[in-house]
Amino acid sequence: MTKPIIGITSGFVKLSNFSEGDYAHQDYITSLIKAGAVPLILPIAPGPCVDQYAELCDGFLLSGGCDVNPQYFGEDPSPGCGVFDTERDEAEFQLVRLAIKKSKPVFGICRGLQVMNVALGGTLIQDIPSELDHPIQHEQKVPRRQGSHRVSLEKETQLYKVLKEQESIVVNSLHHQSIDRLGDGLRTAAFSSDGIIEAIDMTDNGLLMGVQWHPESMTAGGSELMLDLFKHFVDTCKEMKQANSEV
Numbered sequence: 566m567t568k569p570i571i572g573i574t575s576g577f578v579k580l581s582n583f584s585e586g587d588y589a590h591q592d593y594i595t596s597l598i599k600a601g602a603v604p605l606i607l608p609i610a611p612g613p614c615v616d617q618y619a620e621l622c623d624g625f626l627l628s629g630g631c632d633v634n635p636q637y638f639g640e641d642p643s644p645g646c647g648v649f650d651t652e653r654d655e656a657e658f659q660l661v662r663l664a665i666k667k668s669k670p671v672f673g674i675c676r677g678l679q680v681m682n683v684a685l686g687g688t689l690i691q692d693i694p695s696e697l698d699h700p701i702q703h704e705q706k707v708p709r710r711q712g713s714h715r716v717s718l719e720k721e722t723q724l725y726k727v728l729k730e731q732e733s734i735v736v737n738s739l740h741h742q743s744i745d746r747l748g749d750g751l752r753t754a755a756f757s758s759d760g761i762i763e764a765i766d767m768t769d770n771g772l773l774m775g776v777q778w779h780p781e782s783m784t785a786g787g788s789e790l791m792l793d794l795f796k797h798f799v800d801t802c803k804e805m806k807q808a809n810s811e812v
């Protein structure tokens with residue numbers, strides 16, 4: 566069987582007057598190739614293009630990036646809310662809904678986990694440092710390939726199994742937003758000591774998985790445990806590709 570094609574969502578970046586366009590961090594690409602997939606960067610595009618992305622790919626990696634426009638969960642921006650990109654939000658919400666409809670797996674990372682949650686009717690904390698009473702440091706000062714804070718894993722989740730049934734692990738942390746109220750059909754798979762939801766999955770099937778940390782950068786830094794997360798995702802994409810072709 567050919568390798569599964571994984572679409573990676575991207576963010577728009579302007580580097581200079583001569584260089585601007587869609588961007589996805591190299592660590593996503595490196596991790597997916599290591600895990601046995603063919604990565605494909607998906608530019609932000611209008612609805613009809615997103616419809617075809619959903620046909621073309623066997624699974625989707627929702628990458629990190631800017632904040633989600635709070636209008637999508639019924640709020641005005643709080644003073645701590647950062648830059649958002651409405652066009653990107655809408656393209657990614659559409660992709661999540663189409664992927665669920667077509668039974669194609671989605672792995673959300675950082676912003677990607679937040680996008681999945683809002684797409685399914687959940688809400689976000691717009692700025693952890695200004696909105697939480699006693700937060701730990703979620704925007705780490707050490708390099709992104711290093712872990713910084715601990716997360717506790719919920720038993721009975723896919724994540725717990727994939728991460729070798731450890732009660733807790735150390736992860737990196739590069740976010741200032743997080744999930745507040747969970748979206749429909751989602752459950753907490755990991756949380757930090759200040760109560761922030763650090764990972765989610767779907768209760769009724771294994772199609773959606775999301776982490777608030779950056780396993781791609783820990784994988785690029787040599788973490789075999791985080792590479793296992795990508796292998797699990799790519800294997801699920803292969804299984805679903807097979808199952809979808811049989812119906």
Ligand SMILES: [Mn+2]
Pocket residue numbers: 702703714737738739740757763777
């Ligand atoms: Mn964190």
